[in-house]
Amino acid sequence: MSARLPVRPAAPIADGMKLHRRRLRLGGRNHTVITLRPGTDARFSTNYFHDTWHVLSDWRGARLLGRLLWGLAFQRVPGTLVVIDLPFVDPNPFDASPGDPIVLIPSRLTPWSAAAARDLRRRLPLHGPGDGTVRWHTHGLDRLVAAGHKWQRLPTREWMDRVHGMVTFAAADALLRAHAYGVFTLGVGARHGMDYTDLAWQDGEVQVFSDYRARVSAARAARAQVLGGRALTPEAERLLWERGTAIRTAMARSHGAPVRA
Incomplete structure (x- = not known):
């Protein structure tokens, strides 16, 4: 009789959630790469439709993605970025074509180049716990959501594209916070089991389904x-x-x- 592997409880998606940290040399620069822990049960996919890159998930994935974007807007270490790596990426829910890794970049803090993207893609999927665990703090997000805050987006720079096989979104801090709020609240009051919000005007979108899986x-x-x-x-x-x-x-x-x- 074979021994059963222990079942890991789902990692909570909340302020202070645990994420992995890795120090990688990408494109000739030092980077701090934040990734999800194995116990995370949210899943994502990507596709390109109507000239727009989409990140796809369910309500739980929207909460996680919103927290990742919010916390990223407050990082202080240059070269920091977030990667939703291949173990958390499904085939897309339309035709089951393979999804791509997802990269989130704070443009104020982290210059990004084709060389850095190429180096990162060659290393994916990343294995092992890396260089330690971080607590991902999202102070203020839950309070603003509970208060029904109306977020006004500022005309700052952002972009979203597929770069070296990774769907990549980069934005300044103010837009990261605005998009974090919009993504986090997806599904609230949604009808017909679907909701969406844009990322990088006309170039990107997050779309969620209650029956995504x-x-x-x-x-x-x-x-x-x-x-x-x-x-x-x-x-x-x-x-x-x-x-x-x-x-x-x-x-x-x-x-x-x-x-x-």
Whole structure:
């Protein structure tokens, strides 16, 4: 009889949550790379649709992403960035194409170059606990959300793109805080099980689904049935979406859950 591996409890997504810290030399500069711990049960994916890069998740993922953006706006160590690494990235919930790692950069603190991006991508996925654990503080975020704060975005610079195989978002501190608030509150009052907010005007977006994980599972099953290892063509993509919807509908009905479009 084989021994069972211990089941790790889900890491809490709250002020002071624990994250890993790594010191990496990227593009000739020293960087502090913050990553999620193995106990984190939030999951994400990415895709490119309507000329816009999307980060995809569920309500829990939105809370985590919001805290990552908020805390990043208050960092003081030059070269700091956050990476949502491959173990936390799913195939996308539409056609199950592979998702990309996600990189979050405070542009005030961390200059970013193609060389740095290339060096980082070569090292992913990162293994082991790195150089220690940090407590990620998000002072003020919960209080502002509870107060129903209305956030006004300031006209500062931001960008979002896929750089060396990583969906990358960079912004100044004021915009990091504004986007953190918008992402953190996704799903509050949402109808039809979906909500979204922009990142980097017209270039990026965060989109969340209440049944995100079911969509990923259905898309994976549909891809295996429709493609069977073959290339994705426009006709196959249409069939894949239809098959994925049928699988997800059957899954929802078997659990007595509402079917989302």
